[in-house]
Amino acid sequence: MIKWPDWSFSLLMPSGEAYKIPNLEKQIEEQPELFVQAVAMAYKRSDGGEDPVELRPPNQHVKEQRAGAAYRLLEKLSTIPGHNSEGELDPDRIVNWVQKVLESAIELSREDVCDFCLGKLFSKAPIGEDGVWPCEPVRKVLDRIVNAKVSRV
Template sequence: MTPDEVSLAASKLIEVERVDAAILLLSMATHSEHPLDPECLLETLETVMKLPAPRQKELRERIDQHHIQELIGYLQNQSSGDYECRLATIEWFFLPLLGEFSIHSPKTLHSQLEKSPKFFIELLSVADHVQQEPTQEEKNRVEYAYHLLHGWKTIPGTEPDGKIQEEKLRQWCEEVRQLARKTNRLGICDSKLGELFAHAPSDPDGTWPCEAVREIVEEIGTEELGKGLYYGIVNSRGVAWGTGGEEEHELATQFRSKAEKISFDHPFVGEILENVSQCYELQANHCKEEARWEG
């Protein structure tokens, strides 16, 4: 089938309320060498969003969610700003399908976070605001906002080559913190910034975190930011079992070395890394003690 024939067939299927078949058809067509009409994919996904809740539930039971992920991924790869707002809305609606275990992430929403400090604070406000008796829709918004922020790992100011432009990052942080101060959320904002900075790249010589992030963390220097960075580093490792303490001891050594390397010029960051090192040393001793009792 040609791209035009695919679009026509998908439209006809939607007309007879076979949106599941339209999704399957378009998903298969994304693997063709012929480019598809993005408008057709957008309209198909937007049709799903407009379905009544019972019909959406029925659709989830009838179709593999992977097909929807493929349509979103295809649209993301077109790199067109013509429908960025529509795609962002689609990503928000289907956010549970774009989590850490999916091959596709909410790239458009993440891009908006980089470009818009206001959007970052809006999400932070939603994630931090819990109603006494929330509706299911309100619960979903809180959950979506939390997971979108938690899954975002690209530092603002990051260039295509991976290098972070310090001035761009500084400007973004200043705007974010100014907005957070107005909404009495500066503490949680700094904490979230710290968590984000835990995903910073290294300098070309291997120094971590990179100089741009070290400078910004040092300038802000709040307790909340420090705690956010600390827990962001520790939690990024995940859960490890049965290491006997060797892995933890190696991590402690690595972070102590990182701390020593930067402490003179960036003492605040160095202290955080030293605290991380001490945390891993305690874990190493605990694992060794457990292994001794079990052995």
């Protein structure tokens, strides 16, 4: 797991739509655990258990700072992870990223809130070439995810 100080600069992120974070978004695309770490810092566990030591803040003040920064980071994300070498969204890469995120979220007892955060991220997907929102790769992924969840019921 990547330690908090490696991306704590997100505390300094100015608010506003014009400010983008492409380098951090690329890091999150390459390391899905960063997304889960932000979810874990912004939201409580659903089981009331304890997080791993590396996610536990030393005090309440740091906990609140981390939660605020992680929440702002999750709100700021606007690029859908899962691009191929040509920079195009690839449904298989998106699914792979989402699977890694969900596996980690389950381990940290944050599956439901992670689903919510993924939904917010996917809501920022661009319009597809056919003029329909969301774009085709994201539609394919959402269909796969919904079908997989429905088949588990």
